[in-house]
Amino acid sequence: DAKTTQPPSMDCAEGRAANLPCNHSTISGNEYVYWYRQIHSQGPQYIIHGLKNNETNEMASLIITEDRKSSTLILPHATLRDTAVYYCIVRVTTSGTYKYIFGTGTRLKVLA
Amino acid sequence: DSGVTQTPKHLITATGQRVTLRCSPRSGDLSVYWYQQSLDQGLQFLIQYYNGEERAKGNILERFSAQQFPDLHSELNLSSLELGDSALYFCASSVDNSFPFFGPGTRLTVL
Numbered sequence: 001d002a003k004t005t006q007p008p009s010m011d012c013a014e015g016r017a018a019n020l021p022c023n024h025s026t027i028s029g030n031e032y033v034y035w036y037r038q039i040h041s042q043g044p045q046y047i048i049h050g051l052k053n054n055e056t057n058e059m060a061s062l063i064i065t066e067d068r069k070s071s072t073l074i075l076p077h078a079t080l081r082d083t084a085v086y087y088c089i090v091r092v093t094t095s096g097t098y099k100y101i102f103g104t105g106t107r108l109k110v111l112a
Numbered sequence: 113d114s115g116v117t118q119t120p121k122h123l124i125t126a127t128g129q130r131v132t133l134r135c136s137p138r139s140g141d142l143s144v145y146w147y148q149q150s151l152d153q154g155l156q157f158l159i160q161y162y163n164g165e166e167r168a169k170g171n172i173l174e175r176f177s178a179q180q181f182p183d184l185h186s187e188l189n190l191s192s193l194e195l196g197d198s199a200l201y202f203c204a205s206s207v208d209n210s211f212p213f214f215g216p217g218t219r220l221t222v223l
Contacts, residue, residue, distance in 0.1 A: 034211060036214075041149075041217065042216060042217070043114060043202050043215050043216050043217055044214045046211050046212075046213065087155070094168060097162075097209075099157060099168055100157065100211070101157055101170075102156075102157070104154050
């Protein structure tokens, strides 16, 4: 089962920052948080990941709270092409193997 | 383009039939994952292979099986198909335990 909880949907105005929250209160100390997005029915696309420090790349920023029980994905200047379902995933370790278990995600709609 | 290829793109078949979905991972990737995405269940992890060996199992039905071949491509076999098996099937690949890259998927319709 997924270890994350996300709001089912959000709207964001084009050009504004989109802040997508995720709760992962049962996360273990060595488990990473990953974010993917899925546009229409395409294959999910990797966005960013982190363990406990904030991370930034060309697509987004990831802010993880100090207690690691929640995180926020930030798209700094959302465009219409960012309309997608965003998945927050905790990478689970089982018998030395990593599993990426997707939850239900947040459907982000960027409005013109 | 993630570099992961899946064939066919679309597949329409009848209940009770058997189909094979094919996945070619990115060059150099040893791990292959299979996921099922149906309308009412989201993305479900099915199974993972690493360099030809099964590494992890998820919610994969007994009617389904997979394998990874020496050239690292993988096949997902679905048999005794039911209407509820209609879904998008995604393959993903990764280097060791790094984050996976997903393919474009195969849309299976069971009539």
